[in-house]
Amino acid sequence: MTATTHTVLMVPGLRDHVAEHWQTLLQAELQAQGHDVRCVPPLEHDKLSCAARVAALDAELADIDKPVVLVAHSAGVMITVHWAARHQRQILGALLVTPPDFAQPLPPGYPAPDALVQGGWLPTPLAPLPFPTLVAASGNDPLASHARVAEMAAAWGGRLVDLGNVGHLNPAAGYGPWPRAHDLLAELGTLVTRDS
Template sequence: MTATPSPTILMVPGLRDHVAEHWQTLLQAELLAQGHDARCVPPLEHDKLSCAARVAALDAALAAIDGPVVLVAHSAGVMITVHWAARHRRPIRGALLVTPPDFTQPLPPGYPAQEALAQAGWLPTPLAPLPFPSLVAASRNDPLASHARVTEMAAAWGSGLAELGNVGHLNPAAGYGPWPRAHALLAELETLAAQQA
């Protein structure tokens, strides 16, 4: 019996792209130091608010990877992932979907307006079951989405739900930074994927 190859872990950032002190950036560095193949969807130079451009960038990053892939998406990266899954098909071993925003409600100041998001193709939010194992990590006090809405989205996607407690939007503004629990959630996702294989 051949062992399953270790998956490539692909970070799918939100609209702010690569942020040096973000937990995704730090997690990628930690995984690389441990000998894993960890990559990140490259930042866009143009059409930064375009959902289609973001989905195309994810698809191009996936096309460059042979073998199994685990996605680690945060914020709008979760929306990029579910829009990608509605349009494309390729095997994904699993996806960790962290603090998805609710684009059906106005976002706090400093974030794109709902009308701009709609014009850029983000709405409606895909709510079909995802064709791969997934785990949604939900904050109790996320300013970008109510806990009830995140729970509804996780159920619609067929995702497991990991409760994070009061972690805000789990970004540098909320104090993250290093997020050690990501490793435990990736292990939980791996167990989930093995059960559904």
């Protein structure tokens, strides 16, 4: 994959756009290298609605006329798998980073279980994804156990990548810049080439 042959689409989690988040920084880095990189825009309403989030992703994809690589973090992973369960569009591949386990109570400051049920986030889709996938898991993520992320990765047909103890890989955990994202995107490109 080269900078001109595809679009990288960032799929943020429920906190949407955070200036110091690795996704935001990665987008700027890739754009500076000449890549076509976009981001699903933040919602003004229905921020806890899974259907609204999936619709926003689908609308952004409809505006892209090149093959797409998805880069999703946290609830963005859930948005991606819900989208894949409802829509048919060819995706080159996806990097799915630290998905949360919405079936378990989340730490304080995150949505309560009943809000997630009402928002349509559960059950989590566990069908195989129709595109090559890397699922990156943290050993000490407060939003999902490593074992649960491994189960999700296996169900989705993705390759599990052990990141070590990186928390939820967000600014609260010290990320910020995440150079390994470049390596994982390169590996994803190898998977895409192999499977095409």
